[in-house]
Structures are given as structure tokens and as C-alpha cells.
Amino acid sequence: MLTDLYLIRHGQPAYNPAIAYNVPPGPELSERGRAEAAEATTFLSDKGITHLLASPFARATQTAEVLVERLGLAATFTSVVQEHGPSESFEQVRARIADLLAALHDSPHTRVAVVAHGSPIRAALLELSRDKIDLSRHVYQGGNPAPTCGIWHIQFIDAYTRRFELVFRPS
Numbered sequence: 001m002l003t004d005l006y007l008i009r010h011g012q013p014a015y016n017p018a019i020a021y022n023v024p025p026g027p028e029l030s031e032r033g034r035a036e037a038a039e040a041t042t043f044l045s046d047k048g049i050t051h052l053l054a055s056p057f058a059r060a061t062q063t064a065e066v067l068v069e070r071l072g073l074a075a076t077f078t079s080v081v082q083e084h085g086p087s088e089s090f091e092q093v094r095a096r097i098a099d100l101l102a103a104l105h106d107s108p109h110t111r112v113a114v115v116a117h118g119s120p121i122r123a124a125l126l127e128l129s130r131d132k133i134d135l136s137r138h139v140y141q142g143g144n145p146a147p148t149c150g151i152w153h154i155q156f157i158d159a160y161t162r163r164f165e166l167v168f169r170p171s
Helices: 031-044 058-071 090-105 118-129
Strands: 004-009 051-054 075-077 111-116 151-156 162-168
Touching (some): 004 118, 031 058, 031 151, 031 162, 058 111, 090 118, 111 118, 118 151
Parallel strands (some): 004 111, 051 075, 051 111
Antiparallel strands (some): 004 151, 151 162
């Protein structure tokens, strides 16, 4: 049964107007993004994470690769947590995230990390809080609910109680 979920926004991408941001593979990580991923890895090193899920977009995959290498985690790359698509509604993003959360709840994993993007992270936070979380103090570049490589920790206390905290922001 899931006890802890860490939602990690990918590291800072190398912005390039010639590369579509929300169409795979999207931009790669910048040097700063790689440094942010290393910082996030250090923060997560003692959290007992048993599995990692990651978006197949380049910036998320490269962020996840740092975690896999340094923490020795098994990883699953899945389009379920990918960037909000150009023809996709937020309700569609939320529906795929809701399905993932249900599957995680029934999985043998207790502590899971997910490397994703702002929209899927927002969807997960809203879904898990039943729309009660106030994200007004958590608006970062592009309207995201976390800065690049920011980490939300959701602790499942019992069947009805969850604690939400933005626990990490890279320097």
C-alpha cells in the first residue's frame, strides 16, 4: 500500500524555440537542470523510494536518469505522466493521473517517486486532495505548481487523510 508519493517536476530545460515544448521529445535538460536533478537526488537519497515513474519527454527522462543512476532505482517510463498535450484538456490529464493513482494505491510499492511536468503534478495534487489543496502560494514559472526539480511529498496517513508539502526547491 502506498504510504509516500514524491512528485518531482523535471529539471530546467534548455529552451529552444525550434523545439516544441509539449510534443515529444521536447527540449533536453540544460546544465542548470542537470545540477537541479543532482540536488533533488541528494534530497531523496534517504527517503526509501522503491520505484520511479517518469515521463518519456527528454527533460523528464534525463532528470529520472540521474535518480536511477545515483539511487539505484528501478524506473518505468510512461506516457501517463507526460506533458499536457497540445490537443488535450486538463480534464483528460487529470483522468489519466487518477487512473495512475488508483493503480499505485493497489501496487506493492510503498514509496514512489514520479518525474513529471507541471500539469500532471497539478492534476495529482487536486485529485489526491479532492480539490481542497490551495495552490495559490505555489505558482512558479509558467504557472506550474512546483519550480523545476521542485518536489511535492504526499504522505498517506490513513484511508482519508493525506499530508501535502512542497518539501524541496533546488538552490
